[in-house]
Amino acid sequence: MSHLLPLLVAVPLLGAALLVAAGRFLPRTAVEITGFAVCGGTAALAVVLLLDSAPPMTEWVGGWLPVGGESVGILVVGDGPALGMAALASLLTLAALAYSWRYFAEPRGGHTGSFTALMLVFQGAMCGFALAGDLFNAFVFFELMSVVAYALTGYRIDEAKAVQGALAFGVVNSLGAYALLMGIALLYARTGELAMARIGRGLDAAGTGGPDALVLASFVLVLTGLLVKAAAVPFHFWLPDAHAVAPTPVCMLLSGVMVELGAYGVWRVYGTVFAGPGGVPAADLTRVLVTLGALTAVTGAAMCWYQRHIKRLLACSTVAHTGLFLVGLGVLTPEGDDGVALYLLGHAGVKAALFACAGVLLDRFGSVDEHELHGRGRSLPATGVMFAVGALGLAGLPPFGTGLGKAVGEEAAGGPLTVVYVAASAITAGAVLRVAARVFLGLGPPPGDAAYETKGSGEEPETAGLLGRIPDTMTTVPAVLLAAALAVGVAPGFGGLVARSVNEAGSGGAHAVVGWTAHGVLLGVASALLAVALAGLAVVRPAWAAAPGRAEPLRRLQSGHVGDYVAWLLVGATLLGALALPGVLGS
Numbered sequence: 001m002s003h004l005l006p007l008l009v010a011v012p013l014l015g016a017a018l019l020v021a022a023g024r025f026l027p028r029t030a031v032e033i034t035g036f037a038v039c040g041g042t043a044a045l046a047v048v049l050l051l052d053s054a055p056p057m058t059e060w061v062g063g064w065l066p067v068g069g070e071s072v073g074i075l076v077v078g079d080g081p082a083l084g085m086a087a088l089a090s091l092l093t094l095a096a097l098a099y100s101w102r103y104f105a106e107p108r109g110g111h112t113g114s115f116t117a118l119m120l121v122f123q124g125a126m127c128g129f130a131l132a133g134d135l136f137n138a139f140v141f142f143e144l145m146s147v148v149a150y151a152l153t154g155y156r157i158d159e160a161k162a163v164q165g166a167l168a169f170g171v172v173n174s175l176g177a178y179a180l181l182m183g184i185a186l187l188y189a190r191t192g193e194l195a196m197a198r199i200g201r202g203l204d205a206a207g208t209g210g211p212d213a214l215v216l217a218s219f220v221l222v223l224t225g226l227l228v229k230a231a232a233v234p235f236h237f238w239l240p241d242a243h244a245v246a247p248t249p250v251c252m253l254l255s256g257v258m259v260e261l262g263a264y265g266v267w268r269v270y271g272t273v274f275a276g277p278g279g280v281p282a283a284d285l286t287r288v289l290v291t292l293g294a295l296t297a298v299t300g301a302a303m304c305w306y307q308r309h310i311k312r313l314l315a316c317s318t319v320a321h322t323g324l325f326l327v328g329l330g331v332l333t334p335e336g337d338d339g340v341a342l343y344l345l346g347h348a349g350v351k352a353a354l355f356a357c358a359g360v361l362l363d364r365f366g367s368v369d370e371h372e373l374h375g376r377g378r379s380l381p382a383t384g385v386m387f388a389v390g391a392l393g394l395a396g397l398p399p400f401g402t403g404l405g406k407a408v409g410e411e412a413a414g415g416p417l418t419v420v421y422v423a424a425s426a427i428t429a430g431a432v433l434r435v436a437a438r439v440f441l442g443l444g445p446p447p448g449d450a451a452y453e454t455k456g457s458g459e460e461p462e463t464a465g466l467l468g469r470i471p472d473t474m475t476t477v478p479a480v481l482l483a484a485a486l487a488v489g490v491a492p493g494f495g496g497l498v499a500r501s502v503n504e505a506g507s508g509g510a511h512a513v514v515g516w517t518a519h520g521v522l523l524g525v526a527s528a529l530l531a532v533a534l535a536g537l538a539v540v541r542p543a544w545a546a547a548p549g550r551a552e553p554l555r556r557l558q559s560g561h562v563g564d565y566v567a568w569l570l571v572g573a574t575l576l577g578a579l580a581l582p583g584v585l586g587s
Contacts, residue, residue, distance in 0.1 A: 001049060002057035005076045005131060008049070008086050009141075011042045012124035016117040023113020035116035036097050039123060043090035046127070050083040056505060058133065075133035075195050080501025081341070085130035085257070085264050088345065092256045092352055093123040096249035099356055099477040115155065115247075122148045122253065129261055134195040135184045135222075135273070138265070142180065142229070146173045149258065153246040159460060164560075165245035171562050172238040173228055175569055180225025186218035187273070196272040203278035211280050216580055219280050222269055223288070224573045230262025232326060233296040234568040234575070236319045237558060240303070243315035247462055248359030251311060255318040256352040260344050263325045267337070280580060282332050288579045289330025294420050297323030301427040303558070310358045310368040310435055314351065317394060317428035321347055324424055327417055328409040336412035338499040338514050342488060343405025345498070349485030350393035350402055353478035354432065357387045360474055361439070363461045370435050375442025380470065384440030386478050391436060391535075393485055395429030396421075397528040398521050401488025404495060406527075407520025418523070426527045430534030437539050444539035489516075 015038030023031050049057070056079035060066075064073025097119060125148060128141035150173075154166025188194060191202025203215060211219065224235070231239040239259070243251050266289070274280045300320030307313035321343075328340035360383045362368050365376055377384055396406035406425060410418045437443040461467070488494060495514035557568075 001052055002059040002078060004045065004049060005057060005059045005078045006061050008042060008046055008090075008131060009076075009124045009128040011045070012038060012120040012127070015039075016120040016124070019113040019117040019120070023117065026113065031113040031116055032097070032101060035113075035120060036094070036101075038120060039090065039094045039097055042123065042127070043087065043094050046083060046087035046090050049078055050080065050087050054080070054501075054504065056080070074137050076128075076131040077133035078131060079505040080498075081264065081268070081505050082130050084341070084345075084498075084501065085261060086127040088348055089126035089130065089253075089257045089261075090123055092253055092348060093119060093126075095352060095477050095481060096252045098473055099252065099359070100247075100249045101471075101473045115152075118148055118152050118155070119249070119253075122152065126253075126257060126261060130264065133197070135187065135199065135269070136194045138196075138269075139177070139180055139184055142225070142265075143177050145258065145261075146170075146177060146229075149173075149242075149250075149254065152250040153242045153254075155247055155250070156245070156460070156462075159245070162245040165241045168560070168562050168565060169238045169242040172235070172565050172569060175566060176225040176228025176235065178225075179221045179228075179573065183218040183221030183223075183225065186214055186221070190214055190218075196269065200273045200276050200279065203273070204276040205278070211278075215274075215279065216577070219274055220573060220577045220580060222273075223266065223576055224569075226262050226265040226269065227292070227572070227576075228262070228569065229259070230266065230322050230326070231259050231319050232262075232292050232322055232572075233299045233319070234572040236296065236300070236322075237565040237568060239319060240307075240312045240315040240558060241560065243318075243355075244309060244312050248355055248362065251314075251355040251359075252352040255315065255355060256348040259318055259322055260325070260348065263322060263329065263340070263344070266326070267329050267340075284580045286330050286332055288576060289326045290417070291579055292575075293323045293326030293328075293330055294417065295323070296320070296326060297420050297424040299323075301424045304428045304431045306555075307431070308370040310361065310370055311355070313370075313431055313435065314354050314358060317432070318351060320424045320428050321351075321394075324406070324409065324421055327413055327420065331412050331417075333412050334499070334503045335408060335514075337502045338495070339405050339407075339409030339412055341405070341498050341502050342401055342495060342514070343409055346393065346401025346403070346405055346485045346488045349481040349488070350390050350400070353386060353481040353485070354390040354394075356474065356478040356481070357383050357390065359462065360470055362459055363463045363467045363474075364470060366461050366466055367459055370438060371446070373439045374446050375439070377440035378442060380440065382475055383470070383478075384436060386475075386482060387440065388433060388436040389482055390478075391429045391432035391531065392528055393482065394425060394432060395528040395531040396425045396524045398516060398524045399486065399489040401485050403524040404489040404514075404516065404520070407517065407524060408495075408514055410523055411517070411520065422523060422527050422530070426530035427534065429528065429531035430538070433531055433535035434538040437535055444542060 059076050061074040125141050125145035132138035150166050150170040154163045156162040187199050191199050193199045228235040297320050304316035325340050328336045393400040393402050396403040410421045499514040
């Protein structure tokens with residue numbers, strides 16, 4: 001079935017082209033049905049191929065096979081992790097399209113079908129990046145994914161802040177793409193190859209004494225590009241700005257799968273290209289990823305706690321959980337990889353559901369400001385329940401898939417890193433529970449104003465006007481997403497299936513038995529209880545929760561100026577080089 005792999009990219013792109021050409025002549029219902037059918041068909045194909053992905057499939061697109069050991073064709077790889085990410089991207093895109101069914105208002109100057117077409121291109125680009133077996137085409141899909149994401153983020157072109165957020169997103173991610181391209185060029189100069197596996201063999205053949213300066217430079221540049229996409233600290237500043245202005249269905253994809261693709265890219269590229277004797281030593285990658293991961297988790301959790309703009313708060317929680325993904329990858333064990341895979345799947349459902357609930361608040365009240373919405377959400381009990389359940393999912397409460405992934409990751413990391421897992425998940429979940437208590441229950445005194453905070457009031461709804469009644473699709477979709485996140489943790493044998501798939505494609509380690517342990521359950525419950533305690537303290541003592549003095553340094557860093565973000569990108573690239581340098585000095 002390997003010949004079907006290219007269809008995961010081709011079908012959404014062809015569907016988008018059809019909508020661009022004919023969308024202006026079709027009624028809105030026909031456009032949305034077409035987009036839904038194309039997206040759903042691609043998702044079904046991804047799932048079918050995933051179930052048939054052992055052994056892994058490869059396909060040279062267009063029949064351009066290697067000749068005499070040299071290749072110029074496009075290689076796609078259909079192993080478990082690649083097809084899993086393609087299926088996740090497709091299913092979340094389907095959920096986002098279902099959420100926006102017949103409600104999303106086109107901006108002035110837009111035409112019917114443009115939003116749906118962009119979403120299909122986004123889906124195709126994400127699938128292409130997940131399946132890419134050579135670095136250059138991974139870069140091509142990386143850029144296609146990015147360009148469409150910029151357009152979707154600034155889709156409301158009649159709003160200045162939407163354009164500003166898209167601009168910051170575009171500048172920072174474009175620089176990350178340039179770094180990735182330069183790293184690919186260095187690897188091509190050394191090996192004359194672009195296919196990842198062939199580059200890895202070329203590096204191993206060129207030298208076995210460890211990385212030299214060229215290999216180190218390529219490693220740092222490639223990693224910089226991928227970590228920008230993953231929104232790891234200090235490359236993360238674009239993410240809250242983009243989420244604050246992006247349409248809700250787009251936020252569901254940005255936090256639910258696009259950021260995770262950056263972490264997936266790190267795992268794929270290191271394991272295939274740099275893991276051999278001519279690449280970067282494992283100890284150096286562990287130092288890089290664990291250090292950056294812990295820094296990202298702690299910084300993201302702190303930023304999340306001090307937000308009142310609900311979409312920014314959720315975006316900062318994504319930064320924190322990205323840090324936990326990087327820590328799990330950085331321990332370089334099969335168990336760590338298994339934990340990340342399960343955590344990622346559960347997080348995708350939980351985070352997309354939380355953004356969907358935030359979108360309900362925006363379209364019902366024209367605000368996503370925690371303070372302004374105090375008590376106004378009482379009329380939305382179903383949304384409030386889902387928001388609170390999503391918060392407990394973020395905390396890693398058993399039996400959510402986030403809890404299972406967190407438990408496996410904590411076991412693999414061990415030691416002080418367990419504290420990072422518990423603290424980051426508890427603080428982010430506590431911030432979301434605080435919002436649920438204040439907005440949907442009206443608990444605590446009305447919070448005071450604070451001039452330094454980024455507010456979420458006065459926002460324009462994404463519908464033609466404020467909604468008097470919430471459409472069924474806008475409540476059904478987050479409910480299904482939360483149920484899916486729960487199923488990751490309770491479906492019999494699912495954890496073992498994910499572990500076998502990841503280990504066969506990656507470390508090749510023994511098939512670990514992945515399941516709930518008493519230790520993991522206790523830590524998950526502890527994280528949830530700590531989150532509840534933090535939320536309760538914030539409601540009872542709002543002045544303590546606001547803490548303007550403690551939040552001031554974080555506010556200054558998230559300045560909103562693109563130049564500052566570019567400077568931090570350069571600092572991050574330098575930090576990566578410094579963390580990886582001991583491997584060169586010792587070789």
